[in-house]
Amino acid sequence: MNFAFNEEQRSLGETVGQLLSDFPALTAPDLSREQDDDAWNALAELGLFSLLVPEENDGVGLSLVDVALSVEALGAGLASPLVASTLIATELVKRFGTDAQKDALFGPLATGELKVAxxxxxxxxxxxxxxxxxxxxxxxxxxxxxxxxxxxxxxxxxxxxxxxxxxxxxxxxxxxxxxxxxxxxxxxxxxxxxxxxxxxxxxxxxxxxxxxASDAPVNALLDLAATVYSGLTIGIANRMLETTVEYAKTREQFGKAIGSFQSIKHRCADMAVLVEAGRATSYFAFWNCAEDSAERAQTASAAKAYCADIARDACNEAIQIHGGMGFTWEMALHRYLRRAKVLESAFGNPAWHYRRVHAEAVAGREADATACRDAA
Amino acid sequence: MDFNYTPEENAFRMDLRKWLADALPKGWGETVFEPEEEEARYLFRRDWDRKLASGGWTGINWPVEYGGRGATLVERAIFAEEMARARAPESLNIIGQNLAGPTILHFGTEAQKKRFLPKIISSEEIWAQGFSEPNAGSDLASVRTRAERKGDKFIVNGQKIWTSFAQYSQWCFALVRTDPDAPKHKGISFLLIDMNSPGVSIRPLRQISGESEFNETFFDDVEVPAENLVGDLNDGWRIAMTTLAYERGPEDCLARQIRFKRELDSLIDVAGAMPMDDGVVSDDPGVQEDLGRAIVEIDAMRLVALRSFSRFLNGEERGPDASIIKLYWSHAAQRMNEKAIDILGAPGLLTGEDPEAVARGSFGMSYLQSKAFTIYSGSSEIQRNIIGERLLGLPR
CATH class of the missing domain: 2.40.110.10 (Butyryl-CoA Dehydrogenase, subunit A, domain 2)
Structure with missing residues (x-):
């Protein structure tokens, strides 16, 4: 058992994050898409879209866990959701595509020529x-x-x-x-x-x-999308934590940095705790989804709902702690708030996913009880 | 990242599972439960500790030479999972096993390790923690209990408070002031005190649950052999920080998560069986949502602890991130315990004395008990200061 990312996985995530920071329009105050294509092309050049393509189809053959931190970076950098949806589609083709579909789609998917919504x-x-x-x-x-x-x-x-x-x-x-x-x-x-x-x-x-032939691809889509979106949203939450802590260290009132006041410090601490809990939940979902484990559905829904809740709270706290500045257009915190809300409602809102967690847990407990009875 | 287990780890799991199936009373968790009466319950837990020890299942990740089995952190995590699966009883000697033991392992002399560790593992000796005082709560470094060196002894005078399980304990580790003139963090030492020494007296405190788990402990000219000093004289604060890192750390969280998961499973079962209108309580989508969120949070406790294990396995030191773990589990558990009462409605308010009580009134009792979670082991406010200042780098 190991719940840590390796050097390559971390470095990939950092590279994606740095690459996105070269395109300031992605996170600038104005809601512009003017650098979406440039960012897409840079990600494609980096090879992001070939990572999940199997080696036998001339891809890199990585797993979802390998790209988890990259997905988080896509969220934090407010990359177009098309990047995530194209990665999800690639994973689905890998799992369910016919040979003909793989032959036709993996080439243009890997190079980034094919954008899938x-x-x-x-x-x-x-x-x-x-x-x-x-x-x-x-x-x-x-x-x-x-x-x-x-x-x-x-x-x-x-x-x-x-x-x-x-x-x-x-x-x-x-x-x-x-x-x-x-x-x-x-x-x-x-x-x-x-x-x-x-x-x-x-x-x-x-x-x-x-x-x-079956509804397995749709069920997998739901779990994959929930997992990937949990990564995007926890990326936003962490970006809000970092931005807010930085602001609290430098912004002075009453002659002191506001981060020295417990009313601010404690809220930052609570954000840090939630980001850690959200990450643990999200990463666990990535692993279960990559392994196609029996807990895939429950962990995916857990991550989707919980990380969306955490991102929403983090955006709200960030704006509040930035005070009047937080409510200004030019501070650009609204970009994260807006994106978090859009991601929260996609592929099932938190309420739906929490109910699904409950249903899966009940089914799991019944299966467990049956197994125990059969063993006895 | 990999949650698969090696054949050795799976063998460890199956050994433990089989041992638990044999060791637990027949019908455990279904028809057979812990005694209701408080003292009987604690003695039941002590006996369970001893039974675990007889199978070699306490102090499992301590070195073999001191009675442990040298288990890895991964096996420690498996242990917690299996205990949860079997709904195993709680331990009475948690302070010995989770705090005194690791602290002595880190800072104790060879003689102290040989003297104390095996009896913690066997639970022949139960431990209490003498940190807080009436005027040193969150401001722990203000402890005033004095220990004066007289020849080969320390003479201890003062008072500790919130000493859990003192009435069942043979030993207590205590923070005592050995240099009243030094700055407050620099004049504290870490002393092991025999609770049977003349001059030690305890007075139980009644908690909001009606129970008396914790006490006031008084030291009146208590003689403590100098060899019971852990580490150097006046270096007790640094040692206490290690003790606290264990008290707030992932092992503690995993052990507690076992209880919370058991309570939540029970809540899910009860809500799925308790009649409501034409169906059951958990037919309500709002209840399903609340239960789903509670499941996520109780699982996240375990995952947060496991992430911490992985950091240790990768060579990182124990540190202030323990405060994240403690702050998280304490509030998540409180939310779950409160939600249980809300979901069950009026029947959930009935206590164990009432013939109509749900699950022997355990939800109401847990709700009351849960109020302590965010206060002991350092209040949430202290944990937030630590996280804010030491992890996030915010100014003091």
Whole structure:
């Protein structure tokens, strides 16, 4: 048992963090996407998109755990959510793709030529994939998705849709006939949440991930996305902790640094404790997801819900401790607050994921009890 | 990062699992529980400590030469998991095993190690902690209990407070003032005191739970052999910091997490069985959400402790990060204990005396007991100062 990252994993995370800091627009006060493409290209040049591609497909063959700290850096640096969704799609192709899908997709995924947005949420629907309305019927996809981060800049959409009464994942080109993408006006325009309407879009049989034989890809998507998003949000939380501590050391009132006052110091300490607890929860989810363990679903939901809660609290505390400055546009703390909120609501809000943790724990306890009875 | 275990570690786990299955009373945790009455409960725990020792399952990561089995930190973590799985009883000698033992291992003389460690492991000797005083709580360095050197003895006079389990203890480690003229951190020594010495008296204090786990302990011209000094004269503060790092550290957290997980599992079971309207209490989505969050937090306690283990295994020293662990578990446990009462509603308020009490009234008792978590081992306010100043580098 070892709960630490190795030198390569840490160094990779630091490199991604440093690289993103070369693109100040990502975290600047104005909600701009003007450096998104440059940042994407730099990440691609670094090789980020080839990391999860298997070696036999000319990738680096790393696991989710290897990139956990890089994902955290993507969160802290407010990289476009398209980066994360493309990594999630790559991992899904690795796990479920047919040979033909792997041959077709891994090349352009690895080089960063292919940007993939994930279309999950629907208006009037919750997170349960079984209840979504988008459906493929007679080989054609119809329905409307909302809050699809980066769909307007994506080449491909990975769409959760019902097919033959089963939740499936379909790859759809954003330029395909019948696809309409509209950027929504939302709290964080830099995340580029889009409404995507599908009007009888033709879905070839080979567009269904893994051939559409089971709902395993959709369940994996949910856990993968929850895990990766926990990394993004805890990255934001830690950035807020660092920024706030730095401010508390330098900002003076009553002739002293405000960090010397216990009312401030103690709140910083509480943030530090939560960031540590969130990281432990998130990293454990990364490991369980990488190993495809029996605890994958429970740990993924735990991490998604808890890290979102922690990021929200950290953003709130950061603004409060920065005082009037925290509420100014130019301090740019609002960028993290906005992004944290967008990430919190994606792929299931904390309430849904906490309920899922409970359901998984109850199921686990029942299975345990059965195993004990069988043994006896 | 890897949570897989080696064949040796798995063998360790299976050995322990088998031993626990044989050692625990039949129906343990389902139909058989700890005695309700306080003294009987503590004596039950002492006997359990001794049973564990007879199987070689106490002080497991201490060196073999002092009665341990030289277990690794990973095995220590497995031990905690298996104890939780078996819903094993708590220990009475936690102060001996978690504080006195590690401190003596770090700073004790060879003679002290040989004299004290095996009897901690066997729980022949139970320990108490003599740190706090009526006027030295959070300001611990203000201790005034005096120890004056007279020949080959120290003469100790003063009073300690909040001495848990003093009434069951044979030994106490204490912070005593040996140089009243030195700056307050520089005139303190760390002394091992036989609780059976003439001049030691204790008076139980009644807690908000109605129990009397802790006491006032008085020292009136108590003679302590000079050989019971741990470390150098007037170097007690530095030694106490190590003791506190263990008291707040990952081993302590893992041991406590066992209890909290047991309580939470019980709460989940009760909420899943207690009738409410046309179903059960945990049909309510709000209850499911609350339980889910509690599960996450109780699991996070363990994960935070394991992260700390990994840092030690990678060569880092024990230090102020123990305060993160202590601050986290104490508040998370309080939230869970409070949530239990909220979720169960009126039936959750019934105590063990009432025939309708849920789970023998354990949730109400735990709720009251939990109020101590954020005060002992250094109050949350002290932990936040340590984290703020020593980990985050904020000014004093």
């Amino acid at each position: 994930i279309a999950y949420t629907e208006r009037g629907k919750g997170t349960d994939p079984e209840k979504l309305a988008c459906a493929i019927s007679g080989g054609c996809l119809s329905g409307t998705k909302i809050a699809v981060a980066g769909a307007d800049a994506a080449d491909r959409l990975l769409v959760v849709a019902r097919n033959n009464d089963q939740a499936s994942l379909a790859f759809v080109e954003t330029g395909a006939a019948g696809v309409t993408v509209r950027q929504q006006d939302d709290l964080d325009p830099s995340a580029a949440l889009c409404e995507v309407a599908f009007d009888g879009v033709e879905i070839a049989a080979d567009a269904l991930l893994g051939g559409g």
